[in-house]
Amino acid sequence: MATLAAQPTRDRTTAAPLLRVENLRKTYHLGRVDVPVLRGVALSVREGEFVAILGASGSGKSTLLHLLGGLDRPDAAQGSSIQYEGRPLHEMSTRDLDRYRNREVGFIFQFYHLLPELSVIDNVLLAPMIRYGRFGFMKRAAQLRAEAQALLTQVGLSHRLKHRPAELSGGERQRVAIARSLINKPRLLLADEPTGNLDHVTGATILDMLMEIRAQRRQTMVVVTHDEHTAARADRVIRLLDGQVVTA
Amino acid sequence: MYQALLTRRYLFSKVMPLLAALAVLLCTSMVLITWSVMGGFLNMLIGTGRTMTGDVTIIWPSSGFAHYEDLIQRLEKDPMVAAAAPMIETPGIIYLPDGRKEWVMVRGVDGRSYARVTDYASILWWKKLTTPLPKDKDGNDPRLGGLAGITWDEVYQNGLNLERTNPDTGQPEAAAVLGIEVSHFNLRSAEGYYTPIPRAVPQPNGGVTIANEFLPRSGHVTLNVLPTDITGKGVETATAILPVANEFQSGLYETDKQVVLVRLDVAQKMLHMDRGRPAPPPTTGGEESFEPLDAGTGQIEPRVTHVLVKGRGKETDSAALAERVSAIYRGFAHDHAGEVPDSPNIMTWRELNGTFITAVEKETALVLVLFCFISLVAVVLVLAIFWSMVAEKTKDIGILRALGASRMGVAWIWVRYGLAIGVVGGILGGITAFLIVHNINPIHEWMGRALHITIWDPRIYYFIVIPNQVNPMHAAIVMAGFVLSCAIGALVPAVRAAMLHPVRALRFE
Numbered sequence: 162m163a164t165l166a167a168q169p170t171r172d173r174t175t176a177a178p179l180l181r182v183e184n185l186r187k188t189y190h191l192g193r194v195d196v197p198v199l200r201g202v203a204l205s206v207r208e209g210e211f212v213a214i215l216g217a218s219g220s221g222k223s224t225l226l227h228l229l230g231g232l233d234r235p236d237a238a239q240g241s242s243i244q245y246e247g248r249p250l251h252e253m254s255t256r257d258l259d260r261y262r263n264r265e266v267g268f269i270f271q272f273y274h275l276l277p278e279l280s281v282i283d284n285v286l287l288a289p290m291i292r293y294g295r296f297g298f299m300k301r302a303a304q305l306r307a308e309a310q311a312l313l314t315q316v317g318l319s320h321r322l323k324h325r326p327a328e329l330s331g332g333e334r335q336r337v338a339i340a341r342s343l344i345n346k347p348r349l350l351l352a353d354e355p356t357g358n359l360d361h362v363t364g365a366t367i368l369d370m371l372m373e374i375r376a377q378r379r380q381t382m383v384v385v386t387h388d389e390h391t392a393a394r395a396d397r398v399i400r401l402l403d404g405q406v407v408t409a
Numbered sequence: 410m411y412q413a414l415l416t417r418r419y420l421f422s423k424v425m426p427l428l429a430a431l432a433v434l435l436c437t438s439m440v441l442i443t444w445s446v447m448g449g450f451l452n453m454l455i456g457t458g459r460t461m462t463g464d465v466t467i468i469w470p471s472s473g474f475a476h477y478e479d480l481i482q483r484l485e486k487d488p489m490v491a492a493a494a495p496m497i498e499t500p501g502i503i504y505l506p507d508g509r510k511e512w513v514m515v516r517g518v519d520g521r522s523y524a525r526v527t528d529y530a531s532i533l534w535w536k537k538l539t540t541p542l543p544k545d546k547d548g549n550d551p552r553l554g555g556l557a558g559i560t561w562d563e564v565y566q567n568g569l570n571l572e573r574t575n576p577d578t579g580q581p582e583a584a585a586v587l588g589i590e591v592s593h594f595n596l597r598s599a600e601g602y603y604t605p606i607p608r609a610v611p612q613p614n615g616g617v618t619i620a621n622e623f624l625p626r627s628g629h630v631t632l633n634v635l636p637t638d639i640t641g642k643g644v645e646t647a648t649a650i651l652p653v654a655n656e657f658q659s660g661l662y663e664t665d666k667q668v669v670l671v672r673l674d675v676a677q678k679m680l681h682m683d684r685g686r687p688a689p690p691p692t693t694g695g696e697e698s699f700e701p702l703d704a705g706t707g708q709i710e711p712r713v714t715h716v717l718v719k720g721r722g723k724e725t726d727s728a729a730l731a732e733r734v735s736a737i738y739r740g741f742a743h744d745h746a747g748e749v750p751d752s753p754n755i756m757t758w759r760e761l762n763g764t765f766i767t768a769v770e771k772e773t774a775l776v777l778v779l780f781c782f783i784s785l786v787a788v789v790l791v792l793a794i795f796w797s798m799v800a801e802k803t804k805d806i807g808i809l810r811a812l813g814a815s816r817m818g819v820a821w822i823w824v825r826y827g828l829a830i831g832v833v834g835g836i837l838g839g840i841t842a843f844l845i846v847h848n849i850n851p852i853h854e855w856m857g858r859a860l861h862i863t864i865w866d867p868r869i870y871y872f873i874v875i876p877n878q879v880n881p882m883h884a885a886i887v888m889a890g891f892v893l894s895c896a897i898g899a900l901v902p903a904v905r906a907a908m909l910h911p912v913r914a915l916r917f918e
Binding site: 230255259264274275279287292293 | 410411413419422808812813814815818910912
């Protein structure tokens with residue numbers, strides 16, 4: 162595996178947690194039936210920390226990840242909040258949440274979620290395209306393309322730049338997703354069962370890669386998993402059971 | 410940026426958007442072809458009306474009016490007027506050499522002055538050609554070759570002067586010029602030229618002989634007209650046997666089928682409008698009557714029913730010219746008080762053909778509206794295709810939202826995608842329409858030959874060729890309209906895509 166070179170990092174000396182979650186609640190409404198998924202979750206994640214959220218299927222861990230990543234909004238409940246660097250995520254406008262997802266967060270999904278019509282390198286460049294807009298991107302195109310190429314080289318896919326996702330194996334797709342999640346240099350990496358769709362060996366390789374990223378960049382990572390082995394490599398494990406934290 | 414990338418990728422990686430573009434192409438070309446042909450038909454109609462009558466016409470039918478030469482002099486002194494010419498128009502019957510008789514419109518004109526006001530000189534058909542017609546690749550037009558017993562120049566001059574030399578006397582005598590379709594003795598080829606053909610002539614004993622005669626060389630026709638006295642009342646039928654000097658092709662089938670030109674003096678004589686005829690006693694009541702007696706001789710002045718006026722410049726404002734002509738006529742009527750009508754009809758070429766032109770205008774508008782309604786199908790088609798594509802691409806939308814794409818940004822992908830389909834379909838439709846309209850006559854002729862389908866029958870649509878010009882402004886309007894329609898069609902699915910919840914979109918199966 163290629164070594165992941167460190168990229169420029171921000172000043173990360175703040176003592177306050179990067180993420181602070183208090184009394185987080187989320188209920189899905191299925192017709193007339195209310196299904197509470199998160200019931201008063203509280204947790205915090207410090208800068209550079211690797212936190213694993215462990216739980217069985219249906220425990221609410223993916224929902225928690227979506228809320229942390231600004232993909233969804235929590236229920237409006239007394240004292241319920243998600244603070245990112247002290248800013249209330251749950252009160253942000255849609256536009257600010259879009260910006261938060263694009264600049265502060267990198268997502269890695271279990272099923273990779275690559276756009277099938279785009280090549281590997283275009284999939285990686287999608288996030289900076291969204292970030293900088295047409296003219297901003299064009300101005301930085303050469304630099305961003307070089308960065309994307311470097312990231313893909315670092316994850317061992319330099320020979321696959323022009324390939325479509327359908328032409329890649331599961332492990333390769335996940336490596337593209339990792340490169341895509343890092344291209345905008347996010348402070349927070351959120352991974353939802355990143356090895357869940359891979360065989361044991363490939364999954365271990367991906368996990369090694371994430372660990373290396375974390376070590377080299379002091380990357381803050383929250384990984385959702387149901388796998389004890391994966392969770393065992395985290396700094397801290399938060400166990401979820403029926404939408405509540407049982408061990409933090 | 411990502412919208413452009415995705416639009417490009419989506420457009421060429423799926424069959425559905427290409428089908429939508431094809432639908433837009435077909436609708437664009439359908440509307441544009443219809444507009445071009447119908448609009449061209451209208452323009453040809455208007456243009457041909459001008460070809461044969463000039464810009465403005467002064468009309469006093471039946472009895473006609475005298476002192477027209479004075480009127481023409483006054484008109485031609487005006488800076489707005491390029492030329493003016495007298496004309497008599499009356500219905501008549503023509504007896505053709507094969508014994509057939511047809512209703513025709515007889516126009517008495519002075520060939521030279523008529524040619525100055527109208528395009529008469531250029532529409533005379535039989536004349537020497539040095540280069541073949543564009544479609545006559547093999548050069549089979551008889552006008553390219555020689556003519557036994559007479560020259561093409563002579564035939565052409567005969568046409569201009571409306572006379573032909575009598576071979577027995579060696580003297581020129583008054584002749585008729587027929588519309589090219591009047592006699593049925595000319596066979597029109599697909600290449601656009603005419604060939605004189607032999608004809609069957611019935612004999613008194615019931616038999617038939619075949620005559621092979623070229624009318625402008627040796628053919629004669631008999632004309633019957635019904636003259637009127639100066640009050641407009643009919644008197645005895647007048648008959649004249651006239652040699653044929655030439656034939657003309659105005660391009661308007663109805664004119665080419667029905668109009669026969671004779672010399673002005675012949676028409677005046679046949680209709681009792683010439684000098685020297687004693688004026689019948691005036692009647693009381695009914696139509697306004699005049700006694701335009703020459704003060705010196707006591708004879709009646711010659712009369713015409715029309716004076717044709719041509720304005721200066723290519724784009725004459727006919728309405729302004731008509732006003733000017735009216736003013737000139739008022740002075741003329743004042744000076745000839747009691748001898749000429751006070752208020753004849755003074756009509757522009759457009760008003761003269763008003764009923765017909767308005768009917769065609771309305772027909773064109775109606776057809777366009779109908780086709781535009783049909784073209785709404787393209788909008789609905791784009792909407793339906795995009796609706797299903799948004800459903801298919803739900804996960805992609807979730808991914809884009811997860812990467813930080815805004816709702817507006819996601820919506821713009823689909824609107825842009827609709828615009829792309831509109832632009833591709835619209836431009837290709839415009840090109841298709843241009844190619845079809847430009848080659849519509851060969852296509853129509855091929856359909857006639859190969860499939861025995863004749864859509865454009867000149868007896869119904871008046872013109873012998875189908876208009877084949879695309880108006881660039883019309884093309885731009887139609888193409889822009891379809892691009893806009895596609896964007897509108899994409900708007901609803903775009904809003905739907907933008908409103909998708911990112912998490913639900915990501916979990917979509």
